[in-house]
Amino acid sequence: MRKLSFFINALFNGDHQKGTDHWVGQRITSVAIVPFVALFLIFFLMNYGSGYEEVKNYFLNPIINSLTILFFVLIFLHLKQGLEVVIEDYISKKLTREIFLKANAVLCNCMGLLGVLALLSIYFIG
């Protein structure tokens, strides 16, 4: 149980002051993304050049839809974690750094949320 809460904290808390949690969180998303990248490349290759209806039908498949939701959550978590490290490395002024970290978190979370909402609306509204 303690281990589980540690992983959850590492993934979602995003407290950049806690180095170990951040590091572990980044490894978790990295490992999880690897199979998705392979799937993404295969599906991209298979569906490149498809029209609107085809792509829509494609995302109406519940398995594809939910996998894509998971993919979005993972890549935008990972993007946020990665950019956090970059910001911490290159911006030494404390206030500017805090502003960039906040903006980064908001931007990445919003992009991920937007993608997930779009997928859900394709599936449930059409």
Next chain:
Amino acid sequence: MNKHESDTRPLSPHLTIYRPQNTSILSILHRLTGIGLMVPSMAIVALVLTIPMGPKYFELLVYFFSTMFGKFLLVLSLWGIIYHTLTGIRHLVWDSGRGIELKWVNISSWFIIIGSILLSGLIVFLLESS
């Protein structure tokens, strides 16, 4: 450490005095591709967003990626995704304490450079010929 001190401390990578080696170049590229992959991530979200918005917007996005600039972005993104994944896997292997001898670092570096170019080239070839 007081506030003033923390504001004036030097930044970590001193690129101008650093001799380029395949380790440093690949590390920098891993970071750059990581930052750059923001663009295709947003493009995928944009693609998914156009579907509930209607065919008009979808066609507009497809048109953008059929232009020279759009295709350039697509090829670069494809290579970036493959490269960042390969170096990322290598980082995970390193984290497990394996492959950190200079010999293996050099071998895996060339494997990643050649592999990422070949794999993305193959995908572009398959897309173009289909």
